Amino acid sequence: xxxxxxxxxxxxxxxxxxxxxxxxxxxxxxxxxxxxxxxxxxxxxxxxxxxxxxxxxxxxxxxxxxxxxxxxxxxxxxxxxxxxxxxxxxxxxxxxxxxxxxxxxxxxxxxxxxxxxxxxxxxxxxxxxxxxxxxxxxxxxxxxxxxxxxxxxxxxxxxxxxxxxxxxxxxxxxxxxxxxxxxxxxxxxxxxxxxxxxxxxxxxxxxxxxxxxxxxxxxxxxxxxxxxxxxxxxxxxxxxxxxxxxxxxxxxxxxxxxxxxxxxxxxxxxxxxxxxxxxxxxxxxxxxxxxxxxxxxxxxxxxxxxxxxxxxxxxxxxxxxxxxxxxxxxxxxxxxxxxxxxxxxxxxxxxxxxxxxxxxxxxxxxxxxxxxxxxxxxxxxxxxxxxxxxxxxxxxxxxxxxxxxxxxxxxxxxxxxxxxxx
Numbered sequence: 441x442x443x444x445x446x447x448x449x450x451x452x453x454x455x456x457x458x459x460x461x462x463x464x465x466x467x468x469x470x471x472x473x474x475x476x477x478x479x480x481x482x483x484x485x486x487x488x489x490x491x492x493x494x495x496x497x498x499x500x501x502x503x504x505x506x507x508x509x510x511x512x513x514x515x516x517x518x519x520x521x522x523x524x525x526x527x528x529x530x531x532x533x534x535x536x537x538x539x540x541x542x543x544x545x546x547x548x549x550x551x552x553x554x555x556x557x558x559x560x561x562x563x564x565x566x567x568x569x570x571x572x573x574x575x576x577x578x579x580x581x582x583x584x585x586x587x588x589x590x591x592x593x594x595x596x597x598x599x600x601x602x603x604x605x606x607x608x609x610x611x612x613x614x615x616x617x618x619x620x621x622x623x624x625x626x627x628x629x630x631x632x633x634x635x636x637x638x639x640x641x642x643x644x645x646x647x648x649x650x651x652x653x654x655x656x657x658x659x660x661x662x663x664x665x666x667x668x669x670x671x672x673x674x675x676x677x678x679x680x681x682x683x684x685x686x687x688x689x690x691x692x693x694x695x696x697x698x699x700x701x702x703x704x705x706x707x708x709x710x711x712x713x714x715x716x717x718x719x720x721x722x723x724x725x726x727x728x729x730x731x732x733x734x735x736x737x738x739x740x741x742x743x744x745x746x747x748x749x750x751x752x753x754x755x756x757x758x759x760x761x762x763x764x765x766x767x768x769x770x771x772x773x774x775x776x777x778x779x780x781x782x783x784x785x786x787x788x789x790x791x792x793x794x795x796x797x798x799x800x801x802x803x804x805x806x807x808x809x810x811x812x813x814x815x816x817x818x819x820x821x822x823x824x825x826x827x828x829x830x831x832x833x834x835x836x837x838x839x840x841x842x843x844x845x846x847x848x849x850x851x852x853x854x855x856x857x858x859x860x861x862x
Contacts, residue, residue, distance in 0.1 A: 464521040467535040473513070474539075478846030481513050488516040488556050493595040500602055508609050508618045510569065511542045511849050512550040514598060519557035528553060528560035529859045542566040542851025548618060549851035552601060554594065561589060562859040563601075570856040572614050573605075578858035581605060589862040640684035644691050647677050651695050659707035665742065665759055670699045707757065709748035716746035716755065727756050731775045734805040740767040740776040767804075775805035789816045 463469070463486070473480035481501040482494045489497075501512050515535065525531040532553040542549020547568030554561050563578040581604045588597035608614065650673050655666065674695055681692040706715045724745035725733060735741040739761040746755045761776075770778040782800040789795030795816035802809050 463517075464519055464523075465517055466521050466524065467531065467538040470515060470517065470535060472539060474846040474848055476845070480846070481511075483513070483515045483517075486516070486518040486556070488518065488554065489595050489598060493599060496599065497602060500606060504606050504609065508548075508615055509543060509546065510548045510550060510609055510618060511851070512552065512602075512605070513539065513541050513848075514552045514602065516554040516594065516598065517556070520555055522558070527859075528555045528558060528562050529564075529855075531555075532562040532564045532859075533853055533855050536564045536566075536851075536853045540848045540850040540852070542568070542849050542853075544850035546621075547851045547853075549849065549853065550605065551853075551857075552598065552605075554598065556594070559589075559862050560859065561585075561597075561601075561862065563605075563857040564853050565856040566851045567854045567856065568851075569618075570854075572609070572617060573857070575856060575858050577608065578856075579860075581608075582858055582860045586860060586862050636684070637686070640686065640688055643680060643684060644688055647673065647688075647691065647695070651698070655695075655698055655702050656705060659705045661704065661759055666702050666704070667699055668762075670695075670702070674699055707746055707755065709751060709753050710755070711753045712748060712751045714748050714750045716748050716753075719745040719747055719754075724756070727754065731773065731777075731805055732756075732758075735761070735776050738767065738777060738804050739763040770803040770805060770808055771810075772808040773803065773806040775803065777804040778802075778808075779804065785816070786813070787816075789819050791819050791821060794818050 471483050471485045473483045479502050480498055482489075482497045484494055497514050501514070505511050513536075515532075520528065520531045525534075532551055535553065536549065536551045540549075541551055547566040549566035550569065550573065551562070551564040553564065561582060563573070563582060565573045565578065581601055584604065585597040585600045588594075588600060609618065651670075655670055674692075677688065677692045677695055681688045704718075706718065708714070709716050719727075724743060725736075727745050728736065728743060732741070732743060736743050740763055741761045742759045744757045744759070746757065747753070764776070766779060767776050768778040769776055778801055780799055781802045783797055785795060785797050787794075787796040797814045797816055799812045799814060800809070801812065
């Protein structure tokens with residue numbers, strides 16, 4: 441009999457690790473606690489938590505739902521399918537939406553998810569509770585429990601987090617907002633409104649100054665160039681008008697109108713100081729040399745010709761061209777007509793050594809050609825840091841049985857919340 445007892449003990453020690461191997465769960469295979477009844481909120485299939493913790497959590501979460509309407513689930517498993525999910529957050533969001541945690545209409549669901557093997561913990565919030573359980577609030581709650589998680593005191597950590605969430609949601613303002621959908625009036629709101637108008641007014645002053653500078657342009661600057669330079673300011677003003685519609689909307693509409701009807705400022709005559717008149721294109725081309733004609737044709741620079749009606753003084757003004765960024769200065773003739781025309785890789789870069797590329801340049805004015813060789817940097821690998829693994833420990837406990845099953849509320853999460861590795 442003694443030998444038989446020793447044999448059974450030895451066999452148990454050999455087989456226990458086999459039966460205790462963790463399951464790599466998918467959202468569809470995590471046991472749903474609602475199958476045991478409506479008052480069950482905790483899924484603990486791998487016994488990461490003790491049975492008494494399950495019982496305490498179920499009582500706490502039932503009280504939370506009765507007092508705030510928030511339906512919260514706690515899931516503690518050894519590990520999930522890491523071939524399908526790189527991080528616990530993606531798994532937890534899919535699990536949240538697969539079960540449908542939280543009220544269908546209000547979406548005030550919460551999920552506390554623990555993956556023991558990858559040492560990850562997540563709080564996932566329903567889309568209707570993100571204004572109260574912000575990402576910052578969730579992160580702070582998790583940070584407070586990290587010391588307990590790092591020493592594998594999962595029971596205390598999960599109860600700590602659940603208690604913090606319970607206490608936070610039971611605060612009068614938060615509870616009133618959850619039950620009525622409205623937050624109590626805050627005296628700070630009036631100050632925030634005043635700050636809103638002050639910031640909007642200051643922005644209007646800044647843009648008024650920018651509008652004055654951009655829409656007037658320089659003397660002799662072409663209308664098209666002035667409009668192009670004013671475009672970024674109009675875009676920025678339009679975006680800010682969505683945030684500050686009352687102070688900035690009408691100013692934006694005025695700015696857009698003024699940009700369409702901008703007028704060129706004529707230059708002053710250098711001899712007599714009189715406003716000059718712009719000459720037609722034919723007379724302008726006659727005043728230009730060959731280099732300037734090429735630059736004008738390829739639009740690397742733009743030109744305008746002017747004549748004083750009093751003294752007859754003529755002046756040729758040079759401005760930026762629409763394609764000025766495409767062309768550089770030719771090292772031979774000095775024309776802004778030097779352009780990259782072709783390029784090819786001679787030596788492809790790898791993860792161990794750099795490469796080389798050949799670039800061909802051509803001047804559209806004098807025809808000067810040049811080949812340049814450019815060194816290419818070593819390719820960089822993207823890295824993904826996965827969490828450390830730890831062996832699971834067996835804990836006792838399980839679910840009690842109920843005569844009738846329940847169901848979650850049909851809620852949905854858009855991915856709000858926070859997560860930590862420990």
